Amino acid sequence: MELLSTLRSFKFSIFIHIFVSYSCYRPTDSGAVALTQATIDTVLATNELVFINFYAEWCKFSSLLAPIFEEAADKVSAEFPTAGQVVMGKVDCDKENSIATRFHVTKYPTLKVIRNGQPAKREYRGQRSVEAFFNFVKKQLEDPIKEFKELSDLKTLDTKKRIIIGFFDQKDCPEYNTFRRVATNLKDDCQFHVGFGSTVAQMHPPGQPIIVFRPDVALSNERDETFNGSLLSYDEMNVWMTEKCVPLVREITFENAEELTEEGLPFLILFHKPGDDETIKKFKDVVLRDLIHEKQNINFLTADGERFAHPLHHLGKGQDDLPLIAIDSFRHMYLFKDIRNMDVPNKLQQFIQDLYSGKLHREFHHGPDPEDIPALESKVGPPTTPPESTFKKLGPSKNRYTLLRDEL
Structure with missing residues (x-):
């Protein structure tokens, strides 16, 4: 009986062990x-x-x-x-x-x-x-910051990239930790470079590290700028670096087109030939001068006319017509009549206002508004159809998402 009791006790112990093990298991x-x-x-x-x-x-x-x-x-x-x-x-x-x-x-x-x-x-x-x-x-998780060993290395940086450069006494300091955290957040928008110690001693006073923004000088007329805020403040540094790294005029590519489209703002696009850096600079200058107040309403973009030949085709244009400017409202595309007037004060602003007022759409259907032509010539032409938006097709794929419960 004692043996039987011991056996039962042993079996019960095994059962408890298995039960507890199973209960504690969390797949x-x-x-x-x-x-x-x-x-x-x-x-x-x-x-x-x-x-x-x-x-x-x-x-x-x-x-x-x-x-x-x-x-x-x-x-x-x-x-x-x-x-x-x-x-x-x-x-x-x-x-x-x-x-x-x-x-x-x-x-x-x-x-x-x-x-x-x-x-x-x-x-x-x-x-x-x-x-x-x-x-x-x-x-x-890769470190977004590249360390340079000689100041001369900074002369070979890509002039078509926006760059943030840090000059520090040492890596083990709170200012560099803040710099690194912000750089991690903006690694897709800027290049980050840093130098330490004797390599950069001549660039800043001892114990006073500095951070400098270097613009994409091949594509813009912006100038270098030094951060004047607190190097210990993540928020201050993040706001400043974000403003410098994300320009008012961005390049649209097939990689970021979906992201830009999902922002839901109409596109004002400069289509240019590859390597036409001067027209890009001129367009950026005009946008900064005349249209900065529209940055909440319009996405200002540049596009390689060879890569984005399809939208040009919808506008009835080809490579020989570059450069040109168009608005894509996500319903239709409208062509700016003469890019030579791009830097005439308020010409691009009026083009945008004509989108808001419906004038661009109206004139595609019925010809110029009566107030824009002599009275004797005022005739309503045959209805036409403006080119359909092509960039809206680069938005989020319906085959990749369920939009809330619309699918049910």
Whole structure:
């Protein structure tokens, strides 16, 4: 009886061990970390990089992405195990609606990057595979700052890039830590270079590091500028560097077209021949002089006319007609009549105003407004159709997202 009792006790102990082990097992410890209203702020504040999948259970695209993102999260976790470096997270937007609202999520799945607690301007729009996610995270964690060993190295920097240069006594100082944090956030917009110690001693007073902005002098007439704020203030430095790194006039490419289109503002575009840097400079000068007050209403862009030959074709133009300026309203495209008048004061401003008033659209259908032609010549011509917008087709793909619940 004693042996039987001992055996039963042993079996019971085994059962308890298995039960406790099973109860403590959390399969969600692997894969992406589920973020909730209670945990998200802590995760964002304690990690350099947080890559978040905003999803909805009912969305078929979310369901397709989920296992891929989970596997990528395991691979990232294995490669970068250091606490505070990177977290791949996920947010169930139906359960955590307040988080989705906070991050302006309007489609599923949306992939957002948070660096040092600040949302990056660009969502992730690359390939959705385990390797692509892993390589993206790996690239994001690379140091964005290149150290130069000789001042002469600064003479060979790319004159078509916007550059921030730091001159510090040493790397181990709070000012450089702030510089590095901001650089991490703006690595897609600027190049960052830094020098230390005796290499840059002649460039700044001892104990007083400085930061200098060097513009893309091959493409603009801007000048170097020194940061005059506090090098210990992340917010001050971030505002200043963002203003310098993200210009009023941007270049549109196939890589950033979706991002620019999603901003929802009409495009005022200079189409130019490759290498026509002087026209680009002139266009930037005119926009800065006459149109800066329109920066909240219009995206000012330059476009390589060879790469974007398709929109030119819709305008009835080709390579021999470059350079030219057009507005894309996301409904239609309208051509600025004569680029030689670009720098005539208020000519481009009037072109934009004619978009707002509907005059551009009206004149495409019915010819010039009566007040613009002599009374005897005022005749309503046959209706015409302005060229259709081509850039709206570069917006978010309907095959890649579910737009809220419109799909149901």
